[in-house]
Structure formats: structure tokens, C-alpha cells
Amino acid sequence: PECNIFTHLPPEDFQIVRNRMIDLILATDMKMHFEMVSKFRLRRNSPDFCRTNDDDVWMLLRMCIKGGDLSHGLLSWDSHVSWSYRAASEFYEQGDLELAQGSFLRVFHFFVLLPPGRRQSRRRFALFSGAKVIQRDTTLPRSVSD
Numbered sequence: 675p676e677c678n679i680f681t682h683l684p685p686e687d688f689q690i691v692r693n694r695m696i697d698l699i700l701a702t703d704m705k706m707h708f709e710m711v712s713k714f715r716l717r718r719n720s721p722d723f724c725r726t727n728d729d730d731v732w733m734l735l736r737m738c739i740k741g742g743d744l745s746h747g748l749l750s751w752d753s754h755v756s757w758s759y760r761a762a763s764e765f766y767e768q769g770d771l772e773l774a775q776g777s778f779l780r781v782f783h784f785f786v787l788l789p790p791g792r793r794q795s796r797r798r799f800a801l802f803s804g805a806k807v808i809q810r811d812t813t814l815p816r817s818v819s820d
Contacts, residue, residue, distance in 0.1 A: 694732075698739045702743040
């Protein structure tokens with residue numbers, strides 16, 4: 675409670691902020707990756723795509739969060755591996771804590787240690803999914819980005 679930066683918000687505004695934060699977090703779910711990128715690509719190429727339209731702004735924000743989530747795959751390999759190990763360690767620690775508290779969670783397959791050949795396939799996946807979103811799929815028409 676003492677760290678809640680939203681305590682000053684009225685309950686209805688707090689709920690809006692909470693729902694939007696959840697929406698942005700869910701935008702990083704790879705299960706919806708290709709569908710989301712495809713929808714964005716179609717929408718951004720539409721002549722009525724507008725930076726003052728709430729739906730377009732939120733679609734763009736989702737893509738920014740997605741780009742940030744995937745961008746570690748575009749770092750140098752050493753930096754990518756270093757940050758990936760840090761993230762994995764955090765997830766392992768969280769899993770250990772939840773198991774100690776009696777939660778039985780399904781282990782996400784990306785956090786299982788793999789032999790070197792299979793690690794390389796993850797690298798190709800990261801470059802494929804991350805690079806495409808960041809380099810091509812988030813490019814805006816000049817009229818929108820100005």
C-alpha cells in the first residue's frame with residue numbers, strides 16, 4: 675500500500691489504469707503475436723489511421739510494449755544472453771517462491787535449460803519475431819509519425 679502510486683486516483687480512474695496496464699502486459703503474449711502484428715499492419719496502412727484516435731493510439735502502444743519486450747533479441751549476442759539469464763533467474767526465483775507457498779505452476783518451456791543446438795533455435799526465433807516487429811511492423815506512415 676505504501677508504494678501504490680495510484681492511491682490518489684478515484685476508484686473508477688484506478689480501474690481504467692489497471693485495465694490498461696493489464697491490456698499492455700497481455701500484448702506481450704506470444705500466443706497472439708502474429709495476429710496482433712497482422713492487425714496492426716493492416717490498420718496502420720489504412721488511410722484513416724490517426725494518432726488522435728483512441729483505438730489507434732492503444733494499438734500503437736501495444737506494439738511499442740511488444741517491441742520493447744522482444745527487443746532484447748536485437749542486442750549483441752553476449753548482451754542478449756546476459757539479460758536473458760537475468761530474466762530467467764527472476765522467473766525461476768518466482769516459481770520457487772510460489773511452489774514453496776503451495777502453488778503448483780506449469781513450467782513454461784522457454785525456461786527449461788537446453789543443449790547448445792536447441793539454444794540456437796531460440797536465437798533464430800528471437801531474431802525472427804523481434805526484428806520483424808521492431809524494424810518493419812512498427813513503421814508508421816510519415817503523416818502519422820510527424
